[in-house]
Amino acid sequence: MRRNFHEPQVLRLQSSVGICGVNYADDVKALQVMMMEAGYQAATGRALKADGQCNNETNEAIIWYQRLLTMSSSGLVQPTDQWFIQALKNASQPMWRP
Numbered sequence: 001m002r003r004n005f006h007e008p009q010v011l012r013l014q015s016s017v018g019i020c021g022v023n024y025a026d027d028v029k030a031l032q033v034m035m036m037e038a039g040y041q042a043a044t045g046r047a048l049k050a051d052g053q054c055n056n057e058t059n060e061a062i063i064w065y066q067r068l069l070t071m072s073s074s075g076l077v078q079p080t081d082q083w084f085i086q087a088l089k090n091a092s093q094p095m096w097r098p
Contacts, residue, residue, distance in 0.1 A: 012079065013027045013030075013031070013077065013078075013079040013085075014026070014027055014079065015027060015079065016076055016077065016078050016079065017031050017054060017058075017062070017076070017077045018054065018058070018059055018074070018075045018076040018077050019059050019062075019074065019075035019076050020076060021054065021076050021077070023054040025052035025053070026052065028052050028053065028054045028058065029050050029051065029052035031058075031062075031077060031088075032048055032049070032050040032051070032052075032061075033050045034085070034088040034089070034092060035048060035061050035062075035065060035088060036048050036050060037088075037091075037092035038065075038087075038088045038089075038091035038092045039091060039092075040061055040064070040065070044061075046060075046061075048061050059075045062075050062076070062077055063075045065084070065087075065088065066084070069083075069084065069087055071083075071084065
């Protein structure tokens with residue numbers, strides 16, 4: 001039987017990602033992929049390489065999404081920031097509209 005929906009994605013960060021974060025490569029890469037799937041390049045015209053390196057481009061993308069979501073634009077995503085992570089998940093779903 002063919003399914004017409006995506007398998008649920010569960011992202012649980014092990015530690016903080018971003019400016020002054022612990023920045024484990026797996027966490028950084030997962031967040032980079034989520035931001036790209038949520039339309040970062042289409043909205044900003046900037047590409048974000050999912051390489052697991054928390055560089056200036058990654059920090060700018062985090063800040064951009066934090067501002068978009070009217071959050072404190074600290075450039076840091078904590079494992080407890082589930083609202084931020086859920087917003088990225090929602091935006092990456094087909095046919096999702098705010």
